[in-house]
Amino acid sequence: MENFEQAKKILKDAELIYTAEQIQNTIDQLAQQINQNLKHLNQPVIVMPIMNGGLILSGQLITRLKFPIEIDYIHATRYRNKTTGSDLQWKVKPQNSLKDRVLLIIDDIFDEGHTLQSVIDYCKSENAAQIYSAVLVEKKHPRPKAKIKCDFVGMHVEDRYVFGFGMDYKGYHRNLNAIYAVNE
Template identity: 45%
Template sequence: MNTPTPSLADALANADLLHERGTLDTVIADMGRRIDAALDGERAVFLTVMNGALIFAGQLALAIRTDLEFDYVHATRYRGSTSGSELHWLREPAVSLVDRVVLLVDDILDEGHTLKAVRDDCYQRGARRVLIASLCTKRHDRLAEGIASDFNGVELPDRYVFGFGMDYHEQGRNLPGIYALRDN
């Protein structure tokens, strides 16, 4: 028997708005300036981790003035649920990463297992340097060893978050802010 999908309206009624759109716009613009400085004119591969990073990546790309080559990967551990499981690769990069700088763009650095696997794969494909840009990072002590964001937008509490690309049971990715479910 299939369990009904929880309602986004119910989730919003039981959530706190952590960061609204204006704040996120300012943070992303600042990240773009810092990435420009780090790239120092070098054309990087802008590699978006789908689906969650789609909204953030589009805005971040517009905030970066350095020329970029675009590609994406799709790797997930969540598959529509709220907790992770085995890594599933749905799409690998099509662009050659050999001797390139890769700007790996993801929506959230939570425990980091998926992002670490994607980063390590970039190096296995010959990337010279991989820089990680995440819209947000959760504050907790469960981060996978050896992974961190080079550019992070905002920090979040250790709660279930959604909006601005992040989903609540595959809903709410297009919300213009970041929300966190309240602890019950």
């Protein structure tokens, strides 16, 4: 319950970064970019959100995709309801065979890229044919990032702790339809 009380206070004092309308417009733009790049494929794409953060974005994004898809998911986390990351913990790996398949991995935020890098490395080890990635938010900061780049990025945020629209504060506020930053 301590996290719950903290989360309520954090939201009350938070700064609105992106409104629900801005996010919906961004998802439209992401879908348009993805459709342009993947509509030519001659096989269905396996769309795989990284749980839990990628759930909200993927649920709204897939309804805008104009090509055949299959849905699977990955549950891998570094945060475990905390505000700093640690070693990656795999909870669920994809159920479908990834061999010779085209994948679209969806996540909420690209911070340093360690989670996405590990997921992509796993998919490569399973012999996926092509791997694309989409994130709602990429964080701008001077810290070293993984050696990957996201194929599709919706928005950018400064180096602040953000939450809402899939991103959490200690396990809470993923369900918010806007993005907020913690005021420190």
